[in-house]
Amino acid sequence: MKPKxxxxxxxxxxxxxxxxxxxNLLQEWRADIICLQETKLKFVSRRIVQSVWNCTYADWxxxxxxxxxxxxxxxxxxRVVEQMEDFVGECTxxxxxxRVANNFL
Structure with a gap:
């Protein structure tokens, strides 16, 4: 199955x-990878993530x-994807x- x-x-x-x-939309759409833009948050904690996404296996x-x-x-x-690397830039x-199922990058 392809990640949503x-x-x-x-x-x-x-x-x-x-x-x-x-x-509500995350529950309806059942996405595996989610990008929220213009959050206007200075800090993101597990509590914040769980306040919108009821996924025990969430990482961010x-x-x-x-x-x-x-x-x-x-x-x-x-459970669906494993992060290989990340880059946090000035605006990116x-x-x-x-994918966890078949190791496809």
């Missing part, structure tokens, strides 16, 4: 209503916001993955 990838410009993560919308990498703009959160299900989060 979702990317979304959430335009601010801190609003409770927005977190509820994100959580993030780029903190710069003031009131930016912020990227990339999450993935470790890049990751390479391999």
């Amino acid at each position: 990838i979702m990317s979304w410009n959430v335009r601010e993560f801190n609003e409770e209503n927005k977190q509820f919308q994100i959580k 990498v993030y780029l903190a916001s710069n003031g009131a703009s930016g912020g990227i959160l990339r999450m993935w299900d470790r 989060v890049a990751c390479s993955f391999k």
